[in-house]
Amino acid sequence: MSYETTIGLETHVQLATVSKAFCGDRNEFGAEPNRHISEVSLGYPGTLPFLNERQVEFAVRLGLALGSKINRRSTFDRKNYFYADLPKGYQITQDDRPICVGGALPIRTASQQYAAGAPTVRVQLHHIHMEEDAGKSIHAAGEAFSRVDLNRAGTPLLEVVTEPDLHSAEEVDAFMSGMRQLVRWLEISDGNMEEGSLRCDVNVSVRKQGQAELGTRCEIKNMNSMRFARRAIAYEVDRQIALLEKGESVMQQTRQFDPQSGTTSALREKENAHDYRYFPDPDLPPVVLTDAYVQTLRDTLGILPWEAYTELLALGLDPDDAALIGEEKHHYLSFVRYARASPAVPELAKLWVNRVLPFLQQRELGLEPEQFATLQTLIADGEVSAANAASRLLTDLLENPGDVRQRAVDLGLIQNTDTDFLKHIAREVIGANPDKANAYRKGKKGLIGFFMGEVMKKSGGSAEPKETQALLRGLLEETT
Amino acid sequence: MNVDEGLVLRLADLSKLALPPERVERLRTDLVNILAMVEKLNELDLEGVEPLRYVTEVEQVLRPDRIGNHLDRNSALANAPDSDGEYFKVPRVI
Numbered sequence: 001m002s003y004e005t006t007i008g009l010e011t012h013v014q015l016a017t018v019s020k021a022f023c024g025d026r027n028e029f030g031a032e033p034n035r036h037i038s039e040v041s042l043g044y045p046g047t048l049p050f051l052n053e054r055q056v057e058f059a060v061r062l063g064l065a066l067g068s069k070i071n072r073r074s075t076f077d078r079k080n081y082f083y084a085d086l087p088k089g090y091q092i093t094q095d096d097r098p099i100c101v102g103g104a105l106p107i108r109t110a111s112q113q114y115a116a117g118a119p120t121v122r123v124q125l126h127h128i129h130m131e132e133d134a135g136k137s138i139h140a141a142g143e144a145f146s147r148v149d150l151n152r153a154g155t156p157l158l159e160v161v162t163e164p165d166l167h168s169a170e171e172v173d174a175f176m177s178g179m180r181q182l183v184r185w186l187e188i189s190d191g192n193m194e195e196g197s198l199r200c201d202v203n204v205s206v207r208k209q210g211q212a213e214l215g216t217r218c219e220i221k222n223m224n225s226m227r228f229a230r231r232a233i234a235y236e237v238d239r240q241i242a243l244l245e246k247g248e249s250v251m252q253q254t255r256q257f258d259p260q261s262g263t264t265s266a267l268r269e270k271e272n273a274h275d276y277r278y279f280p281d282p283d284l285p286p287v288v289l290t291d292a293y294v295q296t297l298r299d300t301l302g303i304l305p306w307e308a309y310t311e312l313l314a315l316g317l318d319p320d321d322a323a324l325i326g327e328e329k330h331h332y333l334s335f336v337r338y339a340r341a342s343p344a345v346p347e348l349a350k351l352w353v354n355r356v357l358p359f360l361q362q363r364e365l366g367l368e369p370e371q372f373a374t375l376q377t378l379i380a381d382g383e384v385s386a387a388n389a390a391s392r393l394l395t396d397l398l399e400n401p402g403d404v405r406q407r408a409v410d411l412g413l414i415q416n417t418d419t420d421f422l423k424h425i426a427r428e429v430i431g432a433n434p435d436k437a438n439a440y441r442k443g444k445k446g447l448i449g450f451f452m453g454e455v456m457k458k459s460g461g462s463a464e465p466k467e468t469q470a471l472l473r474g475l476l477e478e479t480t
Numbered sequence: 481m482n483v484d485e486g487l488v489l490r491l492a493d494l495s496k497l498a499l500p501p502e503r504v505e506r507l508r509t510d511l512v513n514i515l516a517m518v519e520k521l522n523e524l525d526l527e528g529v530e531p532l533r534y535v536t537e538v539e540q541v542l543r544p545d546r547i548g549n550h551l552d553r554n555s556a557l558a559n560a561p562d563s564d565g566e567y568f569k570v571p572r573v574i
Binding site for chain 2: 017018019023024025026032033034035036037038039042050051052053054056075080081082083084096137138139143144145146147148149150275277280282284285286287288
């Protein structure tokens with residue numbers, strides 16, 4: 001019996017705002033414990049939440065990018081549960097009317113990425129809502145207490161909830177990578193999974209091939225590493241299939257993944273939704289957006305990652321070059337500026353991927369598009385070998401921008417294609433090595449390498465190799 | 481809605497309330513009465529009427545994304561039953 005896997009994701013995106021969702025505490029990862037707190041984030045009686053306009057803006061921008069419908073009126077609810085790192089006893093979230101509804105994220109799986117063509121799979125979204133993060137609890141081994149740090153309490157989050165529209169760990173990986181790229185592209189989050197800026201709950205179910213209704217799902221909480229998520233999904237799919245094969249049924253549960261053992265285990269039976277006793281938060285009136293506000297954000301959205309990728313392919317780039325250059329918006333924008341001046345865009349892309357992107361990790365690019373165009377022209381005309389241009393010339397220019405042709409001359413990289421000059425040297429070399437020339441003529445054709453080497457030496461490395469070899473062969477054959 | 485002892489105990493559990501046994505029946509009766517009062521709404525024809533979520537017409541006022549009003553850590557921890565000078569300490573959760 002073969003089975004089909006169905007996966008839905010709840011992705012949490014921590015927003016890169018300056019302050020928290022409902023108060024002015026600094027929103028920053030990695031500070032000393034309990035430095036970014038206030039009466040509001042500590043849930044003191046009598047305090048009121050005051051919504052950060054940035055959170056709304058970021059939600060709308062993400063929604064517009066994903067093609068969601070933007071609700072002109074959205075509302076906040078309280079999700080009630082008790083936990084030590086949730087001082088109010090409830091989380092402010094949007095249950096009844098979230099800010100964005102529907103939409104889709106186009107994804108490329110690793111196997112598609114390196115095949116030609118634009119993204120094909122579109123993962124449908126259920127909605128996107130605004131909420132706040134909880135604090136952090138630390139449970140050290142052997143201690144009778146837990147420690148609570150509330151720096152993260154009240155950090156603004158967007159939760160992106162997909163339809164059960166994914167079917168493999170590979171697609172989950174592609175979705176999370178795509179989401180990471182998009183939130184960074186839109187500059188609404190740093191998308192850093194290790195620091196928890198991007199994490200997801202994975203809902204997994206299996207059903208027999210051809211079965212109409214979905215199987216019972218289990219939710220694996222808080223995956224903040226794609227490597228773990230892949231292993232957790234693989235384990236969970238096998239576990240559920242094994243249960244069904246034994247004639248047992250899957251219980252709806254919340255499960256956690258243990259990276260040590262590579263297994264998942266039940267955290268709790270799934271509370272039904274009523275256990276959170278959602279109700280409208282009376283402290284927060286509805287968020288009302290005007291059409292003009294939404295339109296302004298739409299107008300300033302700019303090109304989106306999958307559009308940029310398609311455009312790079314249209315410029316003639318390999319899919320893997322397009323993926324690398326199009327990963328980050330500023331790299332993409334910079335590349336197209338240089339591409340406009342370039343005589344050969346796909347070759348420029350190779351230089352970009354191999355030389356410029358690594359350089360940009362450390363430094364700003366000081367070369368103008370015209371200088372790159374000159375460099376490429378030197379290669380195309382055979383004046384500088386492609387290898388020398390990419391390594392010695394470009395390295396020197398990146399470190400110390402200047403006139404490209406002059407630099408090639410200064411570095412002695414201009415190849416000599418002057419036939420008279422080359423012929424002169426070639427004759428000298430042949431004349432000085434009559435035995436080897438004879439051997440060549442008698443069939444030891446491999447000696448051409450020796451003669452090439454000698455000519456290179458005499459020309460100070462400037463002889464253009466193709467031309468030189470043709471000349472040498474000609475001269476060796478004709479001399480008797 | 482059937483309000484039985486089990487429901488009262490479950491709500492108490494979710495609210496982290498320790499209910500003395502003698503209060504369970506009293507609370508159950510209160511809950512039944514409250515629900516009966518709300519049930520009266522069912523006598524009205526509410527076809528096409530949106531649920532009232534807010535009793536005022538006020539709209540959300542947004543706050544500029546700026547830093548302000550931090551609470552000093554020592555003061556915050558001073559209000560807690562227990563701390564280690566950096567963290568709040570609570571009875572072990574896991």
